[in-house]
Amino acid sequence: MDRRGNGHTVAATLEEALRILRCDALAAYYRLVREMNGLSVTFDVEGELFSLHCADAELHLQPLPADATVFVQATRKTILALIDGKADMMDCVTMGKLNVWGDVRLLPNISRACIAFADGAIRSRQMRTLLTSFRSDTAPKEAGQSCNQSFLQETADRDWAPST
């Protein structure tokens, strides 16, 4: 697997996020489980491949299965843009920065699962520490600039402007 900085892969970060969610926001965790039940979502984040599988009311990260029901492709930068509120799902999909393949009938479940995850995340204080680690592994600091700079800087807007 791709390991950077302090060694936080996207898979390891997601695994830790699920543990935190279960600890800090149990209701959100079980709502996530309910929506994901029976699904196997394969992620490709800049070449790092892993799969999230849900069965028997538990979420497990595992090596790439052969029977993935949903496939998601994104970059770390896109993930952070979504977390930071710089971009929304529709922006990312229409700009080709977030790709989702699967049976269209599963989209409502995926959508509700994402909402449950985010709802639990903003109720959790531990999640912030994890995000800081993920961010430091993702965005190298530029001289004199915090890597978690203002959420509304024009530079960020330019990054997310549709290409012409």
Add this chain to the structure above:
Amino acid sequence: MKDIRQILDIVDRPHLPPPGAPGRSSFKEWFHFTLTDVQHDADIIANVSLSGDVTRAGMATADVIALCHRPSHGWSGSIDSYEAAAASLNAERLSLKLSGNRVEYVDGAYQLAIHLRDEEFSLTARLVPRASPMLIWNDTPIGSGHLNWLIVPALSASGRIALTDTAISFTDALAYHDHNWGQWKWGDDFGWEWGTLMAPAQDAGQTALVFDRTTDRDGRQVLEQTLGVWHNGTLAKLFTRQMIRARRFGRFEGRIPRLPGPARLIEWGQVLEIPIEYRISARDADDWIDIDYRIDGALQVSVPTDFGFGVVGLNETVGNCTVRGEFGRTAVEFVTRGCFEFMA
């Protein structure tokens, strides 16, 4: 004015629930400040709050909200969350310390130090009260809970704010402070709108106005509303209930960011409920006030609801106010900056 400052030394203190108090899990208390630096076109909002059962470790949070709006740059700032046990409070007077943040009342002035953890945002300010406070300690019902508040409608602020791209030193900036406490649940059947503004110059007699309205969750049924008018440091007029009409017009179509960022993953799409204009008219015999507030900056602070899933939106706005009126044979007319909040 000296008496006012002595009064605040006593009344503006924490109101933490004692251990075992009923409803302590829905306890909330916050210290809110707005500052307007007309010279540098900067509107600043600073809020330090406690939420939850502060009598038990791990059962409450302490949040620091720090925002700055400049027309040329938009919004800067963020929300920092802490375990409430990290907050150090003095029960007898206002002295709240939380990591590198500090809210104190010392020698007749508020001392504010706000430093965000992950973003270049540092605010230090000394705020001197310029008008008598108003204490509304009547357990105003909001949903199944209640709210109390202390208003200091006009202060003079001096200090410095450092952001990623600039640092601004300000002197005699217009400021407002309120302190709220009570027990309520976000998402319960209540809503509110409130706003504050001050005349920009001494020749307007340091007129300050504070409007508040509580409603049902949809904002359709008005429960209580007041418009307080301070002039030359004292409360000159209080319009209440049927004396007041307030109405929204249009929709603010500028960019409206949400904080924290993941809130945008919970409620998709844009924030649509912020008006472009808000008009308040108050009439009582010969006294009258008209306020026309035009919004030029808006941001939503999303608070997780206490009822299941989802968030409650606290829409913070800044803009220009045109104020005209007459109270107690004193006529006022001025244009200034204002800061209003609309709960969604």
